[in-house]
Amino acid sequence: MTEPRASDPFTGYVLPPLPYGYDALEPFVDEATMRVHHDGHHRAHLDTLNATIAPYPQLHGMIIEDLIRRLDEVPAEIRDTVRDHGGGHANHQFFWKVIGPPRDTTPQGALAEALDRDFGGLRAFQDAFASAAAAQFGSGWTFLVVNPDDQRLEILALPNQDSVLRHHRPGLLACDLWEHAHYLRYQNRRAEYLDAWWHVVAWDVVTRRYDNFLAGKQQL
Ligand code: MN
Numbered sequence: 001m002t003e004p005r006a007s008d009p010f011t012g013y014v015l016p017p018l019p020y021g022y023d024a025l026e027p028f029v030d031e032a033t034m035r036v037h038h039d040g041h042h043r044a045h046l047d048t049l050n051a052t053i054a055p056y057p058q059l060h061g062m063i064i065e066d067l068i069r070r071l072d073e074v075p076a077e078i079r080d081t082v083r084d085h086g087g088g089h090a091n092h093q094f095f096w097k098v099i100g101p102p103r104d105t106t107p108q109g110a111l112a113e114a115l116d117r118d119f120g121g122l123r124a125f126q127d128a129f130a131s132a133a134a135a136q137f138g139s140g141w142t143f144l145v146v147n148p149d150d151q152r153l154e155i156l157a158l159p160n161q162d163s164v165l166r167h168h169r170p171g172l173l174a175c176d177l178w179e180h181a182h183y184l185r186y187q188n189r190r191a192e193y194l195d196a197w198w199h200v201v202a203w204d205v206v207t208r209r210y211d212n213f214l215a216g217k218q219q220l
Pocket of ligand 1: 180
């Protein structure tokens with residue numbers, strides 16, 4: 001943990017603005033959902049996280065990714081709250097980066113080759129990802145990650161706001177399966193949401209994340 005600097009005012013983590021307009025994912029993800037998801041749900045995680053860690057100067061000044069990676073070092077009495085709301089902040093910050101306006105991107109280069117190698121191609125990967133998402137009980141996330149031991153791609157389904165950071169799996173892609181991510185337009189139809197969601201996946205960003213992993217670059 002970083003050294004406490006008691007004289008520093010605590011400002012807390014800040015909600016990053018969406019890197020595109022609230023309506024930019026239409027018609028696949030609707031504007032009303034994006035507004036309440038980003039300005040409501042994501043902000044609520046930050047508000048609770050900041051209030052929780054405010055009395056703990058030793059936690060101030062860490063980037064969110066390090067706070068979650070080092071959750072075992074967080075004081076026990078706030079660890080679950082930091083896992084849930086710090087994880088909620090980290091997950092959503094990751095999520096906004098790997099989706100974007102529908103542009104018909106596809107996996108390229110090393111990522112395309114790895115999807116062939118580990119899943120039998122993009123379509124087979126999407127089927128496996130959709131199956132994992134459909135099988136997930138209740139709220140949670142489905143991720144495409146890299147296993148750092150053998151560099152193979154894996155699908156990882158995690159409940160609630162658990163984060164790939166805590167499982168030491170570099171994340172390439174994240175899909176929010178909480179009902180707030182789709183309920184306004186798709187109600188309880190998770191599979192229909194997922195079918196639409198593929199249209200907003202920014203495969204150029206996901207490709208770059210994998211290239212960065214292969215190059216040994218730390219990324220957030
Ligand atoms: Mn969400």
